[in-house]
Amino acid sequence: MRSLKVLIGSLIVVSMGLSQGNPIILFEGARLIMGDGSVPIESSAFIVRNNRFTTVGKKGEVQAPPGAARVDLSGKTVIPALIDVHSHFGFLNQRDGSMSKANFNRENLLDHLKRYAYHGFAASISMGTDYGDLPYQLREEVHPGAALFRTVGRGLAWPGSGPNDPARNDVPYVVTTVELARQAVRDLAPHRPDFVKIWVDDRNHTQKKLTPELYGAAIDEAHKHNLRAIAHVFDLEDAKGLLRAGIEGFTHLVRDKEVDEEFLQLLKQHPGVFVTPNLGVTSRGMEPGRPTWLDDPLLHETIPPGEIKRLENQFSNRKPETLANTRRSWELQVRNLQKMREAGVRVVLGSDSAGDPSRTMGWHAIWEVDSLAKAGMKPSDVIVASTRFAADTLKLDQLGTVAPGKSADFVVLNANPLDNIANTRKIYKVYLRGEEVDRAAMRKQWTGR
Template identity: 30%
Template sequence: MPQEPEALASTVARGPATYDLVIRRAHVFDGRQALDGLYDIAVDGSEVAAVSAEPLRGGQEVDAAGGWVMPGLIDTHVHFYDVRAVSGPDAMRDFEENELPGRLGLFLDHGITTIKSVGDPTDGILDTRAGIAAGTLRGPRLLATGCGITGRDGHPAATVFSGNPWARERFTGEVESVRQIRDLVHHLADRGVDAIKLLSEGACAHSGGPKYLWRNPAFPDGVALERLPLDLLRAGIETGHERGLRVTVHTTQQAAAREAIEAGADGLEHGVTVEPLSDHSLIDLMLEHDITYTPTLWIDDAHPDARGNLRKVAEAGVHIALGSDTFSGRGLFGANTLEEAELMVAAGMTPTQVLAAGTSGASRQCVRADLGTVAPGKRADLLVLNADPTADIGNLRDLGMVILNGRPVVDERLSPTP
């Protein structure tokens, strides 16, 4: 007769249970700081019910054995659909039936309990979000902007999707007028997106300015681009705010970052990557406007100034959110998010700062106050780790258990019964 797993043991013999689930004797990183001592964390339904220094009882109990509990990680910048494979209805259907479920599961397997898609085909990603919410798909909580909004022939329409017109029409929304961008933002809001993403391809000039070639190893000859015109940028941000949506802007240059902030953006995707952040007044502007900076080092670490720029804004006290810019074809979903955390530490942030960026800081970016914190009333998205992530960010890889909405969905602590 198989024995009951030690990591999830019934407490019937100990008397009536007070809570649905209790994680016993754990160190806690609560989303902002490490708490002193050991705690029992109680879960009722999908919420954290108590964080107690005194022992608690649960219908199920997990013995953390002095390990660590922290909020599930949130990756705020993900491209989920395969931009190369999806080139028509049949390819889309094949991806959604054969690739999508496994890729969703990879995030949970690595401790990422929420992802934010920032530029996937609107219909597909919202259907995926609905499938996860309905329980027909196993995956992390999914937030989505729908397509990314860019100027006519802007990035990524004229770059990533230049040879894939079918995907270009669905992954991107190209606009040429204030009316078009307002209409598109209203359309996305009507569809129920969680936020809006605009692309002010931040390393190029406005129409009439100096010629700019967007360069990438995949496009060695460069691609001529223009930045989203300022009146369209302002209109997109204003319309998003009218609909109660947070609006973040893809930038890479100081000039573009300043323009986005002054136009009313809530956050910078990538921030400043292609040049050193030498203008301290721009950092002051980020602080004044309460901007969230998402560094995406997983993709931008090739730029020699990206790490130093992150270090400058972090030291100044700018809000930081973890976002990897993960996409199909490189690395592994989930693992890329952990690599992003490690790169942020390598850039000069402390492990505690990075953990906050991937939990409470990311929840702020997503306007989800119910996420990213271990506290009563918050969503019970929790990780049980075997070692201290505040001492070594690499300990995020020493994962014992993942709890999503109060339910264990990954348990690496259990050994198969012979």
């Protein structure tokens, strides 16, 4: 009987060799979605000790150690904390909507990481708009009540074709020759960024963009230093060239036309390539009148009324031709995503948060979760993309699933996200590294409520 229980995964126990004296907590009664795609455990039980999961199983089969506290989560659903593999930290002041280099400081970066924690995220990575030593310092730090920070440092771009706003446009390395491409990567290499980020985009035919010779040199140099390369891309032909050059991932879908058989064959020839679709940028702009997402309670918990009003002015009562163009773009991206998934591409959560001031830190990332489901992914697949696959992509082995030995980073929800993925926004509590995040204090600081 005991071997059968182990076989079906109803009781998993690990001997951790942990020191005495730290809190031991038994959480029981919740539906547990472990993040690995397996069947949820109804009426689960799991033990957290020394900030890690030590035992995971069913209520009644997991015994509380002597002195353990108990937390009843009956009627709730638990998922692993989420991970965002495409964000832009530091430049956006979420209180007033300003985008400025003056905002790029430790206080604002930590504010962003706390906003991610508030929304149930354990980690995120800043994609190519970080400069100076501060991002690398912050990467090595762990702050209570804040998500972990990862960075690619400065990205590489043809002058003017990188981030599409004045505050950040000059941050990437300027690349106009093969030697400049290689030197930029050599400059990054000692910092061991998670990726070398490359922008390949002519910004709607208004800028020059990196040529195959230039981005090929950057990717080759990255591989010489055992670094992975990832690309911002828009056009299909550029995506093909990047695949031939050995790119490991895309931070956007192809958006100029339908992907073709040649592209899909290239994907199959390069297994392991991943994509962060960033569909939320488009999905939020498809409603006529006043978008319903503006009334999401979670949005109002972290964004002050003045900024909500700015969002309302930006997204309400959009012109018919604007709505039509947005919907056409959405439909194209959904078709391309489906074809890429069928070709074996791994889909990973990535929101492009703070790519402009309307992409609010934390909320826009969890809106991306919703958008993946709107694009046709099953809720269970969206959760895996947002947890286990995202953790694997960032090589954060301690995160991504609820399992013995993993860091105790999890979200307690008031409703089941397998019924409706929007239930990921019905957050009851967030725990990072075994500690409850003080969301009430954060909410009061940000909105006064």
